[in-house]
Amino acid sequence: MDNQTKTIKKFGTFGGVFTPTLLTILGVIMYLRMGWVVGNAGLLGAWLIIIISFLITLCTALSMSAITTNIRIGAGGAYALVSQALGLEVGGSLGIPRYISQGLAVTMYIFGFREGWLGVFPEHNAFLVDIIVFVVLFTIAYISANLAIKTQFIILGIIALSIVSIIIAAYDGSMTIPTSEALSWGSFKGSVENGFSGSNFWIVFAVFFPAATGIMAGANMSGELKNPKQSIPTGTLWAIGVSFVIYILLAFWISRSATEEELLNNYYIMVEKAYVGPVIIAGILGATFSSALASIIGSSRILFAMGEHKVLPYSKFLAGQSTNGQPRNAMLVTGILIFLTLLLRNLNAVAPLVTLFFLITYAMINIVVIIEQNLGLISYRPVFKIHRWVPWFGLISSVFTMFIINPTISLLSITIVLAVYWYLSRQNLETPFEDVRSGLFVSFAEWAAKHTWGMKKMQQRAWKANLMVPVRDVNGLKGTFQFLRNIAKPKGSIKLLGIEPFSETSTLAEELEAISTSFRQKEVFSSSSVIHTGEFAKGINYGSQALQGAFFKPNIVFLNMQDHDDYENELRPVMKESIRLQIGVLLYLSHPTALLGQRNTINVWISDRQNNWDLGWDIGNLDLSLLVAYKLKMNWGARIRLITVITDSNEENNAKEFLSSLINLARLPETLTEVYIGDFNSIIMKAPPADLNIFGMHEDLEFGFVKEMSEKTKSTCLFVKDSGHESILA
Numbered sequence: 001m002d003n004q005t006k007t008i009k010k011f012g013t014f015g016g017v018f019t020p021t022l023l024t025i026l027g028v029i030m031y032l033r034m035g036w037v038v039g040n041a042g043l044l045g046a047w048l049i050i051i052i053s054f055l056i057t058l059c060t061a062l063s064m065s066a067i068t069t070n071i072r073i074g075a076g077g078a079y080a081l082v083s084q085a086l087g088l089e090v091g092g093s094l095g096i097p098r099y100i101s102q103g104l105a106v107t108m109y110i111f112g113f114r115e116g117w118l119g120v121f122p123e124h125n126a127f128l129v130d131i132i133v134f135v136v137l138f139t140i141a142y143i144s145a146n147l148a149i150k151t152q153f154i155i156l157g158i159i160a161l162s163i164v165s166i167i168i169a170a171y172d173g174s175m176t177i178p179t180s181e182a183l184s185w186g187s188f189k190g191s192v193e194n195g196f197s198g199s200n201f202w203i204v205f206a207v208f209f210p211a212a213t214g215i216m217a218g219a220n221m222s223g224e225l226k227n228p229k230q231s232i233p234t235g236t237l238w239a240i241g242v243s244f245v246i247y248i249l250l251a252f253w254i255s256r257s258a259t260e261e262e263l264l265n266n267y268y269i270m271v272e273k274a275y276v277g278p279v280i281i282a283g284i285l286g287a288t289f290s291s292a293l294a295s296i297i298g299s300s301r302i303l304f305a306m307g308e309h310k311v312l313p314y315s316k317f318l319a320g321q322s323t324n325g326q327p328r329n330a331m332l333v334t335g336i337l338i339f340l341t342l343l344l345r346n347l348n349a350v351a352p353l354v355t356l357f358f359l360i361t362y363a364m365i366n367i368v369v370i371i372e373q374n375l376g377l378i379s380y381r382p383v384f385k386i387h388r389w390v391p392w393f394g395l396i397s398s399v400f401t402m403f404i405i406n407p408t409i410s411l412l413s414i415t416i417v418l419a420v421y422w423y424l425s426r427q428n429l430e431t432p433f434e435d436v437r438s439g440l441f442v443s444f445a446e447w448a449a450k451h452t453w454g455m456k457k458m459q460q461r462a463w464k465a466n467l468m469v470p471v472r473d474v475n476g477l478k479g480t481f482q483f484l485r486n487i488a489k490p491k492g493s494i495k496l497l498g499i500e501p502f503s504e505t506s507t508l509a510e511e512l513e514a515i516s517t518s519f520r521q522k523e524v525f526s527s528s529s530v531i532h533t534g535e536f537a538k539g540i541n542y543g544s545q546a547l548q549g550a551f552f553k554p555n556i557v558f559l560n561m562q563d564h565d566d567y568e569n570e571l572r573p574v575m576k577e578s579i580r581l582q583i584g585v586l587l588y589l590s591h592p593t594a595l596l597g598q599r600n601t602i603n604v605w606i607s608d609r610q611n612n613w614d615l616g617w618d619i620g621n622l623d624l625s626l627l628v629a630y631k632l633k634m635n636w637g638a639r640i641r642l643i644t645v646i647t648d649s650n651e652e653n654n655a656k657e658f659l660s661s662l663i664n665l666a667r668l669p670e671t672l673t674e675v676y677i678g679d680f681n682s683i684i685m686k687a688p689p690a691d692l693n694i695f696g697m698h699e700d701l702e703f704g705f706v707k708e709m710s711e712k713t714k715s716t717c718l719f720v721k722d723s724g725h726e727s728i729l730a
Helices: 002-007 013-025 028-032 034-068 077-084 088-120 127-144 145-171 201-212 219-224 228-257 258-263 270-273 277-308 330-341 353-374 391-406 407-427 437-452 474-479 481-488 508-521 537-547 567-580 622-638 649-664 701-713
Strands: 466-471 491-499 525-532 556-560 584-589 603-608 641-645 672-677 692-695 716-721
Touching: 002 201, 013 145, 013 219, 013 228, 013 277, 028 034, 028 088, 028 201, 028 228, 028 277, 034 077, 034 201, 034 219, 034 228, 034 270, 034 353, 034 391, 077 088, 077 219, 077 277, 077 353, 088 127, 088 277, 088 330, 088 353, 088 407, 127 145, 127 277, 127 330, 145 228, 145 270, 145 277, 201 353, 201 391, 219 228, 219 277, 228 270, 270 277, 277 330, 277 437, 353 391, 353 407, 466 474, 466 481, 466 537, 466 603, 474 481, 474 508, 474 556, 481 491, 481 508, 481 622, 491 508, 491 537, 508 525, 525 649, 537 567, 556 567, 567 584, 567 701, 584 622, 584 701, 603 622, 622 641, 622 692, 622 716, 641 649, 649 672, 692 701, 701 716
Parallel strands: 466 491, 466 556, 491 525, 556 584, 603 641, 603 692, 641 672, 692 716
Antiparallel strands: 584 716
16 A cells, blocks of 8 residues: 555645636536626626625635645545544534535536537537537546546637637627726626526626636645645635636626627627637637546545545445546446446536535534634644634625525525535444544533533532442453443443552553443443552542532442441442532442342332431432432333331321422332331331332441341342432422
8 A cells, every 4th residue: 555655646736726716617608608697687697696606715715725624535535634623423413415516516517528629519419418528527636636627628728729819809809898888786686597687796696606716626635635634725725816817807798798798698708709619618618628627536535535534334345446546446436436427417407416515524623723723722723823703704694695596495505515424423433533522522512611610519400420430350340241231321421540559560451441331331431540549538538529619520429338338438438528528428238148129119218217208309318229229120121119118107197298209309100118016127118119129228227237238128228328419399
């Protein structure tokens, strides 16, 4: 591959960017519709249309120049620019429709060439002309981009001669209409096709605007330029400047050389008014041929780039190159697409899509610059700097122009782009480069952090389970994997905190990252880190203390009680410190044989409230227990049973009303309730069985009580302490 890369022909600014861009802008509209535009809009109106059109494309060209001088652009032009900024999904959602539309553009240019050819040789077979032009185009493009560029030099010479013919005509006295009469606003009478029933400024603008949309022709060659950072801005801006001057002067010449009636009725008025008419015909044919050649080369490069990035099926085939670095396989696929569209014979219905996909691309390029400018990332330091209003004007004007040209097809084209994005976002594309999305998300997070930092700390309505799970035994973590996932899913998170003495041979960090990856694959965000210390409790507490200053900090510490744990010296200090820091605590003790059973029933034990059965916002150490029970109910498909044990039989009705109100206000439908009267230790032995029993706890929870509850209930038990920042009633 390295040897192949060395043989790829690289192009400079003039041949690789300026020439194809200029030829695409100076297309068939200049020859066959410029007179009609002036006839409808008048010279002043035509100049305004030209200025607006070129201002829109100039802003996009400036934005494109800023991006290309800030990144190492690969093959694919605009597709590469957008992909490297917003990811392959967004780049592909533009690249795929843009590729297809450029294929359609080639076919339309071939049809345009055929119309010009039949104007000279009306006896020739139309389909045969199409096929011959296609074969010539494809052969030139297939052999190499170098041959295509050389061909375009010839066409550039022909177009230059046609302009010389116009200049000579001007000096030879073709401009017979006085300047004072020519400098006027048009009457917008319409065209032959609508019986001169009238038009307006924006209709005429929509006809002319596609002439100014060729600014991507040079950028499409980005992968084959010697210095794309210099060539794309320089070549594109010079091409826009030169073509703008030509259009302005051409409008002035034709307005003084032909009457309004001639301009409106005769699309070939330039042929008649030029000094050598056949040279104008040659210019028309050359313009359509060069535009087709630039489009077929550009579209194949877009397809090749998408193949390189594995955006499409059969990407390995599409990314295939010849020994001289030409994307031959992509060219073959493009040739087949163009040939099939040639068989349709009429593309008028889809013709606006071509221009509209160009405009969507322009809008996205401007959006990329707007995002980069506003993120303020240090990585955005383009050599070519532009003012902040430039991309905004480019974006707004591009969208406005889309709906001026055709509102219905604009909506259709946007729908197509969104549909392709939806498809690609589900393909798990691997981006080979870092894009700006990471910075975008970080900026959003920072914005959210700054704007919520001063708000009330409770944030009860936005509560979600963000667990910190201390780990020194990976096997113990694996045993609670599904349980943790079911507490956190779908919007919570799990922070794995490894605790161990430092060792160069340790694999704990890698093992924890592998488990974090498994959590993420199962729709729960997870991250991991390791604290090197020989003291388990201190390691956890230092981690909890350090995270207090973080915005996205854990709100629950999950302690998995195992046989090797020293409850008094390792777990109790963590529980006390977590309570002091107002972090919720879950102490988990798995039953050695029952484990989590069938995951059908969850018992939540509520302590005797002793004459305090009024249900206010503060329901005691019960919120986190119920929230965890609810999460498990939803993810297990289980049912919750609320159980309370009271000593005073006179409180039975109050207890039942409390549980009923709690279920109602906490929105816990289909929840069972049980109220028992008597001694807690004796009743727990005959309580209804459950797969998980949840108890409240305090900081002086005894180890003996923990073991006793698991033995008496014959189930896994979870002991819970609220942080004070959650509410089941919120």
